[in-house]
Amino acid sequence: MTSLFPTTRRTAPADRTRPSTTPGDHVSTPSSDVALDVRALKKIYEGAGRQVEAVRDLTFSVARGELVCIVGPSGAGKTTLLRGIAGLLPLTSGEVVLDGARVTGPPAGMAVVFQEYGRSLFPWLTVRQNVELPLKEKGLKKAERREKVEAALEAVGLADSGDAHPWQLSGGMQQRVAIARAVAYEPSVLLMDEPFAAVDAQTRADLEDLVRTLWHRLGVTVLFVTHDIEEAVYLGQRVLVLSNRPTVILEDVTVDLPDVRDQLETRSTARFAELRHHVYELVQKAKKGYRPDGEAV
Amino acid sequence: MATTTAPAGAVASPRRPVLSGRTRDVALGGLGLLCVVVVLQILPALGVADPTYLPSSTDIGAALGRLVTEPEFWTAFGQTLRGWAIGLAVAMAAGVAAGVLIGSVPLLRALTASTVEFLRPIPSVALIPLVVLVYGSQPQSALILVVYASFWQVLVQVLYGVADVDPVVRDTARSYRFSRLTVLRQVVWPTALPYVVTGFRLAAAVALILEITAELVIGVPGLGQRIGVSQSSGAVATTYALVVVVGVIGVAVNVLARQVERRVLRWHPSIRRELP
Numbered sequence: 040m041t042s043l044f045p046t047t048r049r050t051a052p053a054d055r056t057r058p059s060t061t062p063g064d065h066v067s068t069p070s071s072d073v074a075l076d077v078r079a080l081k082k083i084y085e086g087a088g089r090q091v092e093a094v095r096d097l098t099f100s101v102a103r104g105e106l107v108c109i110v111g112p113s114g115a116g117k118t119t120l121l122r123g124i125a126g127l128l129p130l131t132s133g134e135v136v137l138d139g140a141r142v143t144g145p146p147a148g149m150a151v152v153f154q155e156y157g158r159s160l161f162p163w164l165t166v167r168q169n170v171e172l173p174l175k176e177k178g179l180k181k182a183e184r185r186e187k188v189e190a191a192l193e194a195v196g197l198a199d200s201g202d203a204h205p206w207q208l209s210g211g212m213q214q215r216v217a218i219a220r221a222v223a224y225e226p227s228v229l230l231m232d233e234p235f236a237a238v239d240a241q242t243r244a245d246l247e248d249l250v251r252t253l254w255h256r257l258g259v260t261v262l263f264v265t266h267d268i269e270e271a272v273y274l275g276q277r278v279l280v281l282s283n284r285p286t287v288i289l290e291d292v293t294v295d296l297p298d299v300r301d302q303l304e305t306r307s308t309a310r311f312a313e314l315r316h317h318v319y320e321l322v323q324k325a326k327k328g329y330r331p332d333g334e335a336v
Numbered sequence: 337m338a339t340t341t342a343p344a345g346a347v348a349s350p351r352r353p354v355l356s357g358r359t360r361d362v363a364l365g366g367l368g369l370l371c372v373v374v375v376l377q378i379l380p381a382l383g384v385a386d387p388t389y390l391p392s393s394t395d396i397g398a399a400l401g402r403l404v405t406e407p408e409f410w411t412a413f414g415q416t417l418r419g420w421a422i423g424l425a426v427a428m429a430a431g432v433a434a435g436v437l438i439g440s441v442p443l444l445r446a447l448t449a450s451t452v453e454f455l456r457p458i459p460s461v462a463l464i465p466l467v468v469l470v471y472g473s474q475p476q477s478a479l480i481l482v483v484y485a486s487f488w489q490v491l492v493q494v495l496y497g498v499a500d501v502d503p504v505v506r507d508t509a510r511s512y513r514f515s516r517l518t519v520l521r522q523v524v525w526p527t528a529l530p531y532v533v534t535g536f537r538l539a540a541a542v543a544l545i546l547e548i549t550a551e552l553v554i555g556v557p558g559l560g561q562r563i564g565v566s567q568s569s570g571a572v573a574t575t576y577a578l579v580v581v582v583g584v585i586g587v588a589v590n591v592l593a594r595q596v597e598r599r600v601l602r603w604h605p606s607i608r609r610e611l612p
Contacts, residue, residue: 127507144510151511158504163526163603172522173512204603224512 074260075101075124075228079133082119093119095285097133101228106254106261108271110318111281112326117264120286121232124262125151138227147177148227152234156214160205166192167201170220177224191223194253211242215249222253228260236266244302247274251300268322272314273300280321282330289321289331391573399573400580409562413581416547416558419475420589423482424536424543431487431539432532435494440524445495456492460485460546461553468554475557478550485546486539493538497531498524530604537593544586 080097083090093116101107111117122128124135126145135142137149150173153159160169170191174184192198195215205213214234221229231250235243247270254261265271271278278292294314296305305311373393380387391399403409438444460481467477501524509523551560559578566575601607 122507125507125511127510145513147513149511151507153504153508155504158502159508161505161522161526162605163529164522172518173514176512176514176518204608206603206605206608 072102073100073136074103074105074138075262076136077124077133078136080120080123080130080135081132082116082123082128083131092285094123096287099279099288099291101260101262103227103260104258105277106251106263106275107277107279108263108265108275109279109281110265110268110271110322111286112283112322113266115281115283115325116286117266117281118232120281121151121230121262121264125149125230127151150221150224150226150229152214152217152221152229152231154233154236156210156217156234156237157205159217160213160220162204162206164204165201166197166203166205166208166216169205169216170223173220173224187223187225188219191219194222194256195219195249209242210238211246214238214246218246218249218253222257222259226259228262231261231263233265234263235270243270248300248302250274268318269306269315272296272311272318273302273305278314278318280318280325282325283328287331289325289329292318292321389572391576395573396576396580399571400577403574403577403581412557412559412562415475416551416560416582417585419478419482419550419556419558420540420543420547423479423547424486424540426479427483427486427490427539427543428536430483431490431535432494435491436498436520436524436528438491439495439498439528440520452488452491452495456488461549464550464553467550473555473557477554478547478556478558481550482543482546486543489538489542490532490535493531493535494528497528500531501527530601530606533593533597533600536596537590540589540593541586544582544589548582 077097077099080094081092082094083092097120099107109117109120119128123130124142126135126142126149137146140146142149161172164172167188170188171184174187179187188201189198192201195218197212197215197219200208200212200216205216208216217234235246238246250261250263251274253259263271263274265274272294275294278294280289280292281287282289292314296308296310296314376390376396377393379385380390380392387395438448463481463484464477467480471477471480505523505527509519514522547558548560548563550556551558551562552564553560555561555564559582563575563578563582566572566578598607
């Protein structure tokens with residue numbers, strides 16, 4: 040079963056094969072170029088007298104500087120996967136390797152942006168204090184902290200809102216604060232768990248562009264989990280499509296859209312439509328219980 | 337009578353209160369209090385109540401006016417307040433410390449749960465014979481009763497508060513690798529704070545009740561003891577006046593606690609205002 044992955048992972052469907060621009064597109068990538076390596080990740084929840092196999096076997100890697108989206112039907116174990124990678128959830132088997140070191144707890148080189156921005160930000164702290172606290176915890180000096188906090192707030196367009204409390208801001212602005220906090224932390228890999236699921240469509244478009252901009256400017260590696268197919272295709276260099284439970288990867292789709300993306304232009308190109316169509320079909324298949332090894336559920 | 341002048345077509349229009357919000361509440365509260373005073377004035381005069389046991393409002397007022405000129409009254413007043421404040425402070429400190437510790441360590445929580453549930457419902461007054469044996473009518477007797485009664489109020493609230501940390505907040509703190517101390521100071525404490533304040537309000541009221549009870553029953557010096565002395569010496573109006581004073585202290589304590597709450601929990605959804 041694991042032998043299937045290298046093939047599904049690396050080959051796009053025959054009629055869609057395009058020259059790939061993605062770096063690190065070789066199975067034998069030198070470990071220095073791989074920021075995040077997920078190997079045979081498996082998670083079985085042990086309930087009262089019953090077991091639920093949430094994630095069966097996930098193997099993929101994210102090259103340094105890459106922006107990878109994970110998309111799947113609801114209930115595909117996206118959050119389980121992300122929490123497993125973030126070191127917030129003990130795995131049943133398999134391993135997560137970040138910068139060559141095995142993840143056993145929340146690693147120093149990782150920052151997570153959660154979907155529930157309203158609950159992830161501390162209401163008793165101001166915006167600035169929220170961004171600053173992890174840096175304080177890292178042991179940074181005051182001057183350095185201030186510099187990084189201001190730069191991060193500036194980067195997300197909230198330079199003027201540092202003294203406000205998060206609850207005084209709109210939902211989109213709150214999620215910007217959470218992003219600023221993660222960016223200021225300067226992680227090697229930035230995990231985002233459906234970060235824009237709870238904001239309106241226009242705000243979402245702005246935030247998507249913000250993620251692309253930050254990714255370009257800071258060269259950070261991003262793993263972006265979403266249930267939104269268009270969002271995944273618009274943002275990612277690759278889209279990993281998950282099956283339904285117990286989760287495996289259905290296909291690793293390379294997004295060969297131009298690097299400069301624009302909400303209007305990119306989304307109206309034929310290639311975008313093709314990719315969206317393809318991913319959409321995969322997700323529909325996943326919902327119906329299609330699995331890469333042909334096993335019906 | 338203004339309604340009679342309204343045109344017939346205005347029947348469906350919503351009635352608008354003359355005063356709004358807080359002013360209205362205060363006015364209505366004052367009106368209610370005035371009603372009680374008036375009824376108290378009328379009942380003895382009508383002969384419904386025996387003036388020997390229920391003096392009129394004016395008599396109580398006069399007794400109160402005499403009381404506040406006596407230095408002994410103020411001594412007793414100070415003794416009661418001091419006993420209350422010390423007892424409350426000890427209960428708060430012990431309750432918060434024990435609550436945070438027990439609440440943060442699941443094993444400790446499981447170990448103490450049944451003991452807490454056993455000790456908590458024991459009325460503090462049931463300890464009166466015990467404290468009298470040990471301390472007689474010294475202030476320590478009142479202190480023990482006050483601390484015992486208010487400690488549980490605080491402890492139980494703090495335990496709930498510590499357990500109320502949002503899982504997303506917990507994940508956030510973990511993913512940014514906050515140390516235990518930082519989690520305690522920056523996550524657990526702010527989360528528990530609303531509960532601590534509620535515990536403070538409950539404990540403040542209970543502490544006052546127990547302080548007065550100890551003074552009245554055991555004879556610990558203070559307003560409660562003065563109530564007992566006035567009653568046994570037949571100074572009925574003075575007895576009532578002292579009761580009024582105790583009531584006023586109770587109201588003041590509650591107002592104070594609310595003020596503290598408003599300041600400490602500016603960020604909390606129950607207190608915070610909309611966009612400034």
